[in-house]
Amino acid sequence: MDLKLFFDAIDEKLASEALPNDSLFNFIYVNQHKMPEKEGLDIAIIGLNEIRGNNTIDTSGTEQIRKKLYSLKKGVGSCNIADLGNLRNGPSREETVVRIKEVVFHLMEDNILPILIGGTHDLDFGQYLAYENQEKLVSILNVDSRFDLEDEKEVSANAKHIHKIFTHEPNYLFNYNHLAHQSYLVNPSALKVMEQLNFQSFRLGEIREDLKRAEPLIREADMLTFDISSIRNQYCPGGSQSEVFGLTGEEACQICWYAGMNDKLSSAGFYEYDPKKDIEGQPTAMTMAVMIWYFIEGFKNRKGEKGFQTNDFLKYIVSMDSAPETIVFYKSQLSEKWWMEVPNNARKGVYDRNFIIPCDFSDYEKATKGEVPDRWISTVAKTSS
Incomplete structure (x- = not known):
């Protein structure tokens, strides 16, 4: 062009x-x-x-x-x-x-x-x-x-x-x-x-x-x-x-x-x-x-935080009393920011980019108390529709 x-x-x-x-x-x-x-x-x-x-x-x-x-x-x-x-x-x-x-x-x-x-x-x-x-x-x-x-x-x-x-x-x-x-x-x-x-x-x-x-x-x-x-x-x-x-x-x-x-x-x-x-x-x-x-x-000041399987991230797996059985969280060691993993219940490949969504520490705290975060629920609803 x-x-x-x-x-x-x-x-x-x-x-x-x-x-x-x-x-x-x-x-x-x-x-x-x-x-x-x-x-x-x-x-x-x-x-x-x-x-x-x-x-x-x-x-x-x-x-x-x-x-x-x-x-x-x-x-x-x-x-x-x-x-x-x-x-x-x-x-x-x-x-x-x-x-x-x-x-x-x-x-x-x-x-x-x-x-x-x-x-x-x-x-x-x-x-x-x-x-x-x-x-x-x-x-x-x-x-x-x-x-x-x-x-x-x-x-x-x-x-x-x-x-x-x-x-x-x-x-x-x-x-x-x-x-x-x-x-x-x-x-x-x-x-x-x-x-x-x-x-x-x-x-x-x-x-x-x-x-x-x-x-x-x-x-x-x-x-x-x-x-x-x-x-x-x-x-x-x-x-x-x-x-x-x-x-x-x-x-x-x-x-x-x-x-x-x-x-x-x-x-x-x-x-x-x-x-x-x-x-x-x-x-x-x-x-x-x-x-x-x-x-x-x-x-x-971007940190390049894209590879969640790298050593830049800490992975936390929270066990739940009911469905879902677990919720996975990631915390960046570069910026201290949090992300949350959401199941891909829809067409494979289409929602991959949104499979791990931004969240904050309060979502992690909520999960540790046995409550499913609202962000998790709304994202599952979107990917299931």
Whole structure:
């Protein structure tokens, strides 16, 4: 694939601003006059200015985010990052989604993690479609104050994109975890749908009580899709639907740190920034830039925790009083994180990637008391359906 056919170069004025030598800009391969080479890249930033899913948004958001991101410091450690520029819109919104699919798939095939910035939240459908030909099931982490499960024709595309993902054929969605929904913005019927599908959701209040409880859900994800309207408007007045209540900027950055550290996660998207709603100093663009910075820092700190039969993991077998007879747990000696083994009761080979799922110490404690962890039950229900 010739990537330069899909992208517009970065505005020269933006890329030529005088920045200190230790600024992140000086450590990014920026598409100014020439598309960066893919060889050796770890992360590729992709700007999106497609707004036909919610045409009230201004298209200049990616420029504002880049200004703030470029000005941040390099951080600790190293990885090779390229800013590919802005993806050119297709003749229709649907064609833009197809272009996102093709570009994201192409990058992931070369083991490059794409970070999508800007545009409307429905564009994550293209991000999801990029996994269609990978012959594996996918787990999604969505951070949003709403569920976006509408199915009526009259509503905007960014209000029904999750419904579109749930009903897409072929179905290769294994798990969907939702963080930071606000109960007064969610139809109770949507919660019932989540329960029926054995998908998990953590409302804002639960995250506020203990964000670490959400870490196993974040660690399970193949792709992250983040609607910045889930962040309270004190931090993100430029979120297209930001409310008085929501995540703090610090909580959003912590989620991004966990997501970046997830060895399994292979794409991330940050959507719904409307610069014309932002205020002096562009605090929304700054919040998004810092979120991306923390995601990148998390990426640099990945441990490569994939081989559960290696000496990096301790194996614990817990005997149960009733079915199942035993539950097997793994604890990483690198990160102290926990995983749990779940029987594969469905088609062999299809669910192998999800055979060992992230959990936490409380799941192990629960099993030692003779109780089957909820994560074990919900995963068995999904693989048996």
